[in-house]
Amino acid sequence: MSAGSVPSGYEVNDPGYPTPQENYLTNSKGILSWAFTLDHKRIGMMYLIGVSSAFLLGGLLAIGIRLHLFAPDGVLFNNALFQWLAPDKAPNDIYNQVFTLHGAIMVFLFIIPSIPAALGNFLVPVMLGAKDVAFPRLNLSSFYLWVGGALFFIMALLASGLDTGWTFYTPYSTTTDSSVILATTGAFILGFSSIFTGLNFIVTINTMRPPGMTWFRMPLFLWATYSTSIIQVLATPVLGITLLLLIAERTLHIGIFDPEYNGDPVTFQHFFWFYSHPAVYIMILPAFGIISELISVHSHKRIFGYRFIAYSSIAIALLSFIVWGHHMFTSGMSPITTIIFSALTFTVSVPSAIKVFNWVATMFKGSISLTTPMVYAIAFIFLFTIGGLTGLHLGTLATDMHLHDTYFVVAHFHYVMVGGTVVAFLGGVFHWWPKMVGKMYSEVGGLLSAALVFIGFNLTFLPQFILGSRGMPRRYATYDPEFAPLHQMSTYGALILGVGLFVALFVLLMSLLNGKKAPANPWGGATLEWNCTSPPPFYNFERPPVVGDPYEFGDIRWDTELDRYVKVEPKRERVPVETPAETPAHASE
């Protein structure tokens, strides 16, 4: 036993499990062993590669948008190269297709599946001390549905592009000659992928919690995942039906959305946002879960206000279903409907604020390690708070009339979706990367990426708030010269942000080549995933782990000699076991 920093009166309780010879990455080989795997960890890793590729594609499109908007009349797509690539398309058309695909790819292929399907798949069973999710085959089929949906999007891109905006508003989407049917079919399939994942997690968390893990002893990441899954299962079918109706309107002219056939285009907006507003919380709730874990573990302090955080996740999931109308304040809804939606919208800001206060309170008097995941988590709180507060300007009716469909909205939701979800996703990937691949990455590189992402992000989107309040409408391929300086700042910011993301990718990939071997518990976390080896064996745990308090750090200490975190427990008086000889009477009874 080593002394290290173990306080007197305590002893190391290192069960000393034998390190398994094989882990989930090495226990079977060959491409087919991945393609047909039912292992939630491999499916999670495949999702991670998939959503990261989608993020790369969507990100390059975003850079394209920003480069085009560097000057009032457009820059990039006016270039001769694009005229040669797409001779029958005007620069404006190319811009419209690029921003549409940026939005559609980022929403449907990246953000919605990013945290639940990639990190959630890897972590949910391990955090439960389980071998796998409840329905491993459903899990694999969910991944292939994602691939199928992605293929439809790529087909749409190659066929005649998509120029409707990711929102597919009618009657534009029923009359344009771009590939609306291919793209909506893709989104429809992706919806099922999302439903399968959600259903799987609901069943897994309901039925597979180990003895001792009551609802209120679950890690908060599981609460967030559970809330997300409820939305996925309840809201996504509405999207599916809406998209089918859109396809039917386009092909059969059934007369539901297109006024030319006596349909009502605003009905489409109601249907669409009935899904897509809850979907905003599909995107952000899992990020809340990650941040709750990261802040607590890297502050080595119990999460503050566990119950408030857990309940606020559920509250957000439920409230998210009754605020969709705030996307339509200018659509001509009746004044009373509009006012009710405004009032409901304000209620949803309360649970989000509660979480922010609790995270900051968790850091108070903690023992904070400024690791890469922690720095990302701090960046998240800063950026998400800006994103959340600027939502107040948009929920307030008098100001929304001016700000709706301007860059103010663009800035607001990028602060929530990128400053929030993407930053939390990156923090989560850095946090669980040692667990996933068994290698430590360069902290210096990780911190550099966090700094570049933070600076680049703010430089990109802070100017957009001012662009919006000064009246710059969104989705404009060209703009009035007075807006040029702020657009240029935004473009420089996007380039810095892009470099930061590539640095993050580079740091993670380099760790595979020359990273130090990761210990089981590199951060001193108390949730169950830190009890199995890094990377975990195929069955996750050699023996069922003992369920404890997920935020009890008192018994986890840094051992300087072993150079890793160990579990300690109070030294017990070891009373020698009484020999049978001294109690013959009992023995004979």
Add this chain to the structure above:
Amino acid sequence: MMSLLGDYTSSKLSVFPKSASSFSGESDWVFHFISIVCVIFFVPIAIALFGFAWKYRKAKGQPADSQVDHNTTLELVWSIGPSFLLVVMFYFGARGYLDMRSIPEGAYNVGVDAYKWGWGMDYGNGVIHPELHVVAGEPTKLTMTSKDVIHSLYIPSFRVKKDIVPGRYNYIWFKAMEPSEKVMSDEECKQLADKDKEENLSWDYDARQCTPDGYNFYDLYCAEYCGTNHSEMQTVVVVHETQEELDAWIKKYSSRGDEPPAAYGAKLYERRGCKSCHSIDGSRMVGPSYKGSYGTMRDIVGGGQVKVDENYIRESILNPKAKVAIEQGVAYQPVMPSYKGQLSDDDIYSLIEFIKSLGDASAAEPEPPADAEPVSVE
């Protein structure tokens, strides 16, 4: 506080465009109220966030100073406390919004026709013009509909916006407060307009910062994405000081007078949105160019050819999707809205004469081409 904020919003440092309607003051005041509340919350959060991160950073293995994990009173205070501020925001927002929805009796009515990609402001008596002209200090009501997809009328300086939905009327009203100024004399305007005509250019509002009538203006944008030239679907608002001034302006555009049809057609081309999709210099835009097109044979979608003559042009204006042109093997998008009921017979005749004036192939070669039989187009 209200007046202090009012001073600020009219300054050049403002985060807003010029405040020029009766709604602007209320909207900006609420915006700044919310912003101040946001700053009051955000600054302490940010200080605590970075302060704690710095102050409580410790070497590995140092236990935290405290493991306190809840304080119900504190949590209830910060959950419920801010709600009162939310109620205040909601109240002011809803109050301002109800003003915008309560259209006063007797407001001056202008019809708005939005289409891909332009505006037709209808002043009655057949006067339709892309610019919106209103009177200062008097309420104006816009009765808006769209010919094709959803558009949205947005006047940043007035802080108003409303979607324009095909198949129904949406309304918006405002009271413009700051009249436009006459910044260019009529002679200068005419010189510039003549120069534009020679160079085949249209009036550049942004560069000149004034309208062809010499007024400075407020921007009016389409705020709902509507396709290719969404970002160019812009026009201007001119605020006249008196009703008489507005009436005089309308009168200027109310009759063709004894202008020759081709010259009047050229004006319609500018005013009624033709120019946003059809060039007159032969370049390919969203629709076919007018230049030299009259009298030529044109491939159409579905196979076959059609001669560009009076009947074809008339049909293409009233029922644009009937015969969609193909040029150099690439079909045009069938996006033009019908102008049925929008243009009078005289207007259509004038436009045909205007197109003829840009080159008439049938005059040069009276014989139709020998191979005029239908060709299939794959």
